[in-house]
Amino acid sequence: MSEAPQCDQDPRPSGEATEGGLESVTCHEELVKLLAEQFARADVSLRELETRADRAGGTRLPRSTCADMLAGRRFPKKAVMVAFLQGCRVPGHQLPEWERAWERVRVNQMPAGFSENRSVESSHDTPLAAQVMTAPGDPGTPRATGRRWRRAALLAAVAVPAAAVTLSVVIAQSATPQRGASAGAPDHVVNLAHIVSDDGRAFPRGGSSRFTVTVNPANTGVRLIRRLDAGVGLQHATITVNGAPAARWRPLLEDSIYKWRDQIVTIPPDLTAGRRSLTIVNTCVSSSGFNEFLYTVEHQVNGVWSTADTVDIGRGHPASEAAHDYRVVGEDWADTQTFAYPPRKEDWSVQ
Structure with a gap:
């Protein structure tokens, strides 16, 4: 597991925060990318960012606000951005450059010929589509007249597709490191990766999980696919199917950059043929622990592989766990992780 930085230290080399062209930032997407890098x-x-801001006693940093800011869905108030950077331990002498970048982006967002009805700071983290501008010489009450076309003009001028921003950086949100699940992002930026948020569970050596899935009794083969956090290396577990030894989850080397993997295990056909349900038990035999987020069960029928069942693990999926009679013994971690798959899809799955 990676080690979290000390709260009174900046985890980056001096001067690295402005690397990447902060002084040339002029649009929302560029600012979002650099914020996500920090x-x-x-x-x-x-x-933890929310907790740090609360302890500092200044501008609050609700998790939802930070998530929307990092995804490019909302343009933040300057004070929110500064509090976010302070929570990320950006040195104070670098903050003025960030503020100047924020001001350039804010000015460039304003359509030509328009002036704001409120001060720049009043935008806070309001959705971009709801920030209303007032045209000079606009007849009548500004807030009551021309509201629809103002919003349309603003949307056309400043909306930034969240998907494009999300694909450009890894936003590595992670829980406090605990046994069985890795810490958050490594000390550098990951670009052009497939980002997924999912909740799961983990257990140590001697712990186990159990669930029941359905398959076509006419199957001639079954594959079990597990989404795991590969930031925890050398996870090893045995698999039984309906009480009989079936296979093993072989240990994988740790990947501290692209942490999501889909590991595939093939179940012997003699354990699955003619059966409508399979009760699967995974028992951890490694000191590193074992984590699981999603199971996909594929079966081969008439020579064609297809999905037979899925088991979504985690506190956020009680219906799926209940439907598959999911049970865990010795659980020592349960939370949500946001990581990236490798850039090439052929590297997502491993045997």
Whole structure:
């Protein structure tokens, strides 16, 4: 597991915060990308950022606000951005450059010929579509007249597709490191990755999980696919199917950059043929522990592989766990992780 930085230290080399062209930032997307880089470098969760801001006693940093800011869905108030950077331990002497970048972006967002009806700071973290401008010489009450076309003009001028921003950086939100699940992002930026948030569970050596899935009795083969956090290396577990030894989850080397993997295990056909349900038990035999987020069960029928069942693990999916009679013994971690799959899809799955 990676080690979280000390709260009174900046986890980056001196001067690194402005690397990447902060002084040339002029649009929302560029600012969002650099903010996400600081978040990844800080190796901290959104929950911890919120706690740090509360302890500082200044501008609050609700997790939802930070998440929307990092995804490009909302343009933040300057004070929110500064509090976010302070929570990421950006040195104070670098903050004025960030504020100047924020001001350039804010000015460039304003359509030509328009003036704000409120001060720049009043935007806070209001959705971009709801920030209303007032045209000079506009007849009648500004807030009552021309509201629809003003919003349309603003949307056309400043909306930034969240998907494009999300694909450009890894926003590594993680819980406090605990056994069985890794810490957050590494000390550098990951670009052009497939980002997924999912909740799961973990247990140590001697712990186990159990669930029941359905398959077609006419199957001639079954594959079990587990989404895991590969930031925890060398996870090893045995698999039984309906009480009989079936296979093993072989240990994988740790990947501290692209942490999501889909590991595939093939179940012997003699344990699955003619059966409508399979009760699967995973028992951890490694000192590193064992984590699980999602199971996909595929079966081969008439020579064609297809999905037979899925089991979504985690506190956020009680219906799925109940439907599959999911049970865990010795659980020592349960939370949500946000990581990236490798850039190439062929590297997502491993045997």
